[in-house]
Amino acid sequence: MDIFFGVTVSDKTSHLDNFFREVEGEIKALINQNSAYGNSLKFIYIGIFYVSPEYSQFFKVRKPKYCYENIDTGDGQVEKTAVRFEYEMLLDFEKYKDLSYDEAKLSFLEDLFNSMDVLGTDAVRKKFKDFPADQFIADSKNLFQLQ
Template identity: 35%
Template sequence: MKLVLAQYTSADIVKETDFVTGFSNDLKSHFNKKEYGDSLKNIVIGIICVSSSLEAFFKPRRPKYIKDKKHVKSEGFEYDIEKYLEYDLKLDFEIVKKASDDEAKKYLAQEILKSLDVIETMKSKIKDFDLINFKRDLENYFKEKGLI
């Protein structure tokens, strides 16, 4: 399972959201060798945290599931994706801006756990994904890190 966070943040909170890259790398490493079924191998969660002046440009997109292999060309990169789910999670700008690094990590962990309902709503497309064990493993990971 590949679990990755994509970051969309305002320039005025770059310092406050620096932790997202490391957070994503840790998640990716931890879940890299885990399997939860054959229909979902990649999850990309877009983390949106922008000031109110930019909200109109960064609206959460509808979840997108790609079952069959698809070749993608984007921003100078080319890659193949399959069994891939992408969805966005919007964080409260003011909470992140005022939070310490640890508080922001805890907030993000809680919001990621809440966002897993998206997978449940896609059950008709994502047929054999063990959401219960995935969620349990994610909760345990966050507990080990002291985030929940």
């Protein structure tokens, strides 16, 4: 499994891009160290929009989606299987704009983990049967010492 943050920031906020990459890197390291997250979900993509108000009209959060691949079942058959889950989040510009780096990172972590609730929905559990969403979220929170 792997995770990727697709980050869109406006020019006025680009100094905050570092902590998005820092958090992404730490979660990637967690995933690489832990094989208990199953084999069905190969990739989580989180689109993160942090843009100033004059640009926010161009960035609307779309509903979560599954991406499929054709998987060889081993008996000569090919099965279309969900392997990737994508969702987006829009961060509140006003909430972050005057925060220090550390305060913004902590606030982002809270918003990120709140957004990860979508991973534990029944629909996602049905698509990725062996992915322990609750365990993944708990491990990620523990990584950043959040409860």
